[in-house]
Amino acid sequence: MSSNALIASGELLDDTLRLNLSDLRQRSAVQVEVIIEMVQIGVLEPQGQSPTEWLFNGHDLARLQRALRLQRELGINLPGLALCIELLEERDKLHARVRVLEQRG
């Protein structure tokens, strides 16, 4: 057991964080081809036309990782992933909404 006196400062994955293809590849540790596939099926929607112009944001990295986890751990195939992620995000929003309404009583 060791204790770390340093305070780690991370990178906030919000929509102000701008990542190009190579930044995203480095942070997600997957092959470029995987990212291209995720764009093709609509899990990721970067700004820009061609892969060299693509700009992702912090949410995209979080989304990509969620997709990779679902793919690896539940064996969901590519077309299923985009649907799955959209539904999960929609469900999260609805959950948040329900919580607010319940709180109000």
Next chain:
Amino acid sequence: MEYKDYYKILGVDRGATKAAIKRAYQKLARKYHPDVSKEPDAEAHFKEVNEAYQVLKDPKSRQSYDQLGSGWQQGQEFHPPPGWHFEFSQEGFDPQQMDLGGFSDFFSSIFGARGSSGSYGSGYRESQLRGSDLHTRIQLNLEDAYGGTQRTLSLQTEHQASHGQSAPGVRQLSVHIPKGICEGQQIRLPKQGGVGIGGGPQGDLFLEVTFAPHPYFHAEGRNIYLDLPITPWEAALGARLKIPTLGGSVMITIPVGVKSGHKLRLKGRGLPGQTAGDQIVTLRIETPPASSPAATELYHQMAKTMPFNPRSF
């Protein structure tokens, strides 16, 4: 350490077919997957289910596990039999699966600690393997999100010991939480994830922020919502009221003649950011009870002196 009844964990009997085990596993994995489940202990369940499946899906490891006998109960104190030795089969365990993080002591005692068997690399993976990315949730108070804070996390880790073996342990990590973080946002901490294999780089740690329920505020994105109960005379005549915001109390003016549900927007009083959120105050008119003869009389008088039909039907 505690005995793990892998059959019970998957909800199958000891004679279950390979197909039945796979079916049971897939159902439970979907149910408890941390990206899918909202239950607080989903991650622990998911790990347990994975561990059970890793053992029972492979005929060789299943057979070894079965050799321990069926007389054990889930959670019973367990020590491996003397001279116990397990050799991984050719395929070994899938490192991707094992990367799901920390298998139990029970698992390690029967099948060896992660990486100690030499099953990595000897087969289909030649050289280095980057450590896995870890993903965990932290719950913050709205006040902490507003002002920024510091959190110390206890992480279950495996650190590289001698001979490339890894040993389980607990590591403390203090993390700076920037001010103005929103619910669902993540913080990436480079090289704080799983240890690499064969000298591969360490993975990253991702923290996902959730907010603890607050007694009177709630957040949507950067906006903070507050329900403000007011009296009928405050609503009718207007008022100056002191109300809480995350940054401290402020005075607000209730305009003359507001209705219940009327919203007041306090610009920039929400969570800070490039564009700070607002605090949105929703007015709720509370009815004073007619709890005394005088109060009842007053209501009767009101009904008489200001006839009012709030209904449009």
